[in-house]
Structures are given as C-alpha cells and as structure tokens.
Amino acid sequence: MNHARYASRARWVTDTTVGNAPPGMISFGSGDAYPEGLPDLGDLARVAASSFRQETLQYSGRAGLPELRAWVARHVGEEGVRATPDDVVIVNGAKHALDLVCRLFVDPGDTVIVTTPAYMSALDIFRTYEVQFLEVTQDAEGMRVDDLRDRLRARRNAGSPLPKLLYDVPEFHNPSGVTLSAPRRGALAQLAEEFGFLIVEDDPYRRIRFEGTAVPPIQSCAPPGVVVGIGTFSKLIAPGLRLGWVVATPDIAGRLGRLKSDGGSCPLTQRLIIEYARAGHMEPHLRDLTRTYHAHRDITMEALKRALPGARWSRPQGGYYLWVHLPYGVDADRFAAAAWRHGAEVLPASEFYATAGPATHIRLAYSHASPAEITEGVRRLGKALEEMR
C-alpha cells in the first residue's frame, strides 16, 4: 500500500520488470546492435570529455548543440526533407522524442492512429497519455490508407471526434518489416491535411537497406507542420549513446525543447557524435552495419525454412526484424514461452497490438545474434515448435 495516490495515468505502469535472460539465451527479442559491430569510440570519447570539457561538462541548451542540429538538418536534407537547424531538437532517443510529442499534443481521450501491429514501446508511451486508438491494418504496401480514409470520413459524417495524430514507422516497419509505398505516403499526407491530424514519422531503420530503393520520407512530400520526423543515433552508430532528434517546424521544435525536463541532452555524447561524423566514420560504419544485418537476415530466413516448416514471412528489404506467421494453429504467446524454455527469445504478436489481434505472429530481431547464434537459436525455435505439436 502506498502513502500517496498514484496519478490516473499510472495504471498503465506496473513495477514488473522483465527478468534478465538466463545465460546462454539467444536473443531475437529486442533490436540490440550486433556486439561485434560496435565501434571503438574510446579516442573520440576522450577528446569529447577532455578537449571539449568547457562545452561537454556544463549544462547545455535544451535544443541540442548547434553543430549536431546542423548535422541532422543536412542528414534529413539528403532524404529530401527541407530543414534548418532551427527545425531540429536533439533528444534522448526516439522514444523520448515520441514522449515529448505526446506531451505537446496529446490530451487524455485524444485519438491516435496506429498500425496493427505497431511498435510496442510506442504503444506503451501512448497508453500513459490515456489515448483512444484507431487501428489500421497493413498489407504488402504498408498501412491501408484507403481503409483509414473510409473510417475518417465515416467519423466525420457521424460527427465523431477526429484523431489528433498518427504514428507510423513507414520504412521497414517495426514489427512487420514492410515499407509504406510512395503513393500511399502522398495519400497519407493529404489525409492528414484534410482531417487535421499530425503525422509522427519514426524513421530509425532507413539507412539499413539491403536491396530495393529508398522511398522518400513522408515529411519530404507534405507541407510544413503536417509531419513531425523522428530519428535516432541508436541505429546509425550505437544504442548506448541515447540520442536522437525531432525535425518539425521551429515553433513545434522550440516548444518540444522547452518541454525537455532533462535540462538539455548530454553534451558529452552529442560532441562524441559530432566528432564521429566529422571524422568521416558514419558512412563506412553504416555500410558495415548494412552488410552485417543483410547477412543476418538471409541466414535467419534460411534457418527458418528448415526449422519452422509451415511458417511464412515477407522478406524485409532492410531493418532489423522478421514478422513471422507461425504455422497454422500455433499460438504465438505459447510459442514464445516454449522458445524461452528452449533458450531462444522472441516476442509474440500480442506485444504489438494497441488493443487486441490474432496470436499468429512472432517478431524475430536478427540484429543482435551472431550467424552461429542465429543458426542455433532458430534450431531451438524448431524444438519449441515440435514440443507444441
């Protein structure tokens, strides 16, 4: 029993923490980086902490270091998004970005559009803002924008409340791996204009493309203010840096900065990233990562063919995840539990639904495990399947 009463939103938060995986567990659970691919940032960390200490050990501005904001503006500019440093706020990773966007825009009871399935951590954040969900299915071209249009029109005709914002990972969707097609991106931007909702475009995996052609961001084909873009250095360099960004209008960016309760993201790790990029390490590192995860994806798919007969998946052109449709009749929650007992961690579909959905899929992250671990881990998934039959 507690001394003081928790806030209403706290009902979405329990103190149950996921236990650490036992030794020997092979993780296909979270999108951790491949350990062998982590760069050695020692020299740059020394420079950032020592030579730049008047900058990196003091408080710094909430919007982020000007050089890093300029780097982000150039980076998204290469994808066709017109941005200046004033449009950029540096934040503590993509989840922090989404949280700040919610703080600025979402009142309890507001409706948020999400795909079904959707990124589980985004759903967790939305829940603490006590939103209503409007869930839209996907097909091979991503979110069914035509379906969304019909439902928005029906709402408008019925005089029902319209959504406040839409959240999507359009490039290599988490968890489904699909990419929203260019025509649908345009249609979605038009819908957002017509119905007055904000599109939150979370784009962590764009640079991890194995094949095919990148689709320009929604933000590049929408008027200013319609899309808030979110990016992260977790997938460009390493997750532990805990830095990402928001690209929005200067008004939105300024207010997001003011809402940052951290008093400015860590200037030490910001400077480390500036120096990493300036030294020219970013592009070679991204090429290495892409090559590595491409190989991991292929090894995983090969192993799955052998170990999980009857399972299906669509081959993602990039990103970190396979969204695996289990063989007919296999319950994903029970399968994930069986896999855990056999020493392999996967996430069941139930983690990825705002409300509910079929227990037919698992998400398999191929980023973290080594080729040998992937082979062994998928073999364990096969054992789990056998056990269930």
Added chain:
Amino acid sequence: MNHARYASRARWVTDTTVGNAPPGMISFGSGDAYPEGLPDLGDLARVAASSFRQETLQYSGRAGLPELRAWVARHVGEEGVRATPDDVVIVNGAKHALDLVCRLFVDPGDTVIVTTPAYMSALDIFRTYEVQFLEVTQDAEGMRVDDLRDRLRARRNAGSPLPKLLYDVPEFHNPSGVTLSAPRRGALAQLAEEFGFLIVEDDPYRRIRFEGTAVPPIQSCAPPGVVVGIGTFSKLIAPGLRLGWVVATPDIAGRLGRLKSDGGSCPLTQRLIIEYARAGHMEPHLRDLTRTYHAHRDITMEALKRALPGARWSRPQGGYYLWVHLPYGVDADRFAAAAWRHGAEVLPASEFYATAGPATHIRLAYSHASPAEITEGVRRLGKALEEMR
C-alpha cells in the same frame, strides 16, 4: 498557425528561448560549475567507451547500471537514508527526476506545496502538470512548517482537497540559501503522514557545505514511502553528465523506471561515473569544489557590501546562491534588466514565485564566475543600482 492543436498543458510552454549572453557578460544567473574546477574525464571516458563498450554502447536497463545504483544506495546511506539498489532509479538529472515523480503522482488540478520563493525550474515542471500551488513562506530555519500545519488543518476542516505532494530543497535552499532545521524536518515528516502527501526532497547541494553541521535528510527520519529523495551528479562531478537519481520504495522506483521514456539513461556516462568514484576521485573533487565555492561566496559578500549599500542577505552555509534583498524601493525586475545592460546577469525574484511575490530580491549564483569576474560583476551591479537612483 499550427496544423494540429496543442495539448492543454502546452499553454505553459512557449518557444521563446533565453538569448545567449553577449560576450563579456558576467553570469550570476544559473548554477553552472566553475569552469576551472571541471575535472579532466578524458581517460575515464576512453575506458568507458572502449573497454566497456559491450555495456556502454548497447541499450541498458531503465533503472540504471546496477553498480551505479549500489553506489547511490551507499552514498545516501552515509547520510542516514536506508536504501538498497532496488530503491534507486538512475535518471537524466534532478529535473528529470521531478518530472517522472509528477508523471507517476500528479493529476491535473492536484495541489502541490512549494516554498515561496522556490526553484524556478521545479515550478516550470509543475506548471506543465497543471497543478494548484499551496505556497508556504520561509524564515531563517526554512519552510514555516507551523504555518503549513495550520493551513492544512483549515483545509481539512473546510473539506477542501488536500495536497498530493510537497517539494523542497531543504539543504541550502534554491534560491534562498537557508537550511531547514532538524526539528522542522521531523515535523514536516509527521505532517506528511498525517495528511497523506508525498515529500519530494531535492538535495543537490548537501555536499557543498562551507561551515556548520549537516542536517540529516528528511528521508532519514521518515517512514518508507513518505519521502522521495532526488540527487544529482551535476553538483557532485559536473552538470554535463546529465545524470541523477531517485531514492524511493522499490514499488515507486520500479514504476518511475517504467515511465522513463528514454529507454534507459546513457550507460556510457553512467560507467564514467562508476569509474570516477571507484578511482577515488569523488571526495577530493568535492573538497576542491567546496573550497572554491566557499571562497566565491566570501568574495561575493565582500564585494556586495561595497557595491550595493543597503542590500541585505543571509549568509548561506553552503550551496551556490545568495538571495539578496535589494535596497529599499529597488524593483528586482528593473534591477536585473539594468544589470544585464551593464554586463552582469542575475535572476529577479519574480522567476521564483509559483504565483506572485514581492519584487525585492535577486538570486546571485556565485558558482560560475571566477574571483576576478565576481569582483568586476558585482561592481557592474553597483553601477546598475546607481543608474536606477
């Protein structure tokens, strides 16, 4: 005009950013560290980023690295607070801690008890949670707990809503510099029990004591769950590390961790702090800081006597701030503006009121400026005063 409507709480957030100080400005404004006192963390940063990279470049747990949580438990234990690592959550600085506590406990319309004056950034955070303030004055022993008791009883008798939580900086209060006496700490803990509010004890300056004897934290003399303790490495090592902690019950600590949208505070800077403490640097650094700020305080008071005749202040036994009562009839807002024009930054009393209060004081942070800058800066304050007369 914006595309989507801001949330209700956003009315507390504008995009106006404080301009950077012009060159040559002497800052008594914010509690930055003394630049000459910043440690060289280069070697430890290299070790943290390189040797520990499997830990520091991956995602890490939201509660923080176990070794750092254990360090915090020992650290507050030395002050008499019984804590285990399970009671500790690592966060991105004290402001982030307060924000998380609000997220867990505060619903819009809840009443929060604050001193008048109070730390301006805490007030900013509370405002975005749309609280009502109950303001309590201070005297030389800190918050007037007797006055608070009377008002709480009157509220109870009238059937009015009782406060959800109380926020204070009891040791070297920000901005007033006073320390809450031991008897009042005990009385406050009893009031919290009687009226069921949570005490949020923000204690950043405790180790920067120049003279006199430390008063044990409120948390050390209250039953578990009545006090949430907040601490920060900003004032123990350097602000740029952006790390602090919360000490609470395991239930509260666990939920606060789950509410961290950052997906775990930066493991790289956490490891840096662990190694800094392990190498034995913390205590000598704190002795240096204390010696430095002691000298800064004395130089500031001496200079003020000459430059601002008729001004009064109580001599703080530690911490970063002098709360200066300006000579009779001098308006603090106008004085701060005049000082800025003369090349010295101070914060007027108006920044430190939850609702309103007399424009009689300025806060003068003596942490950042060098002895020579202090002398020159206070001379400029004298010029500003002359100009106003």
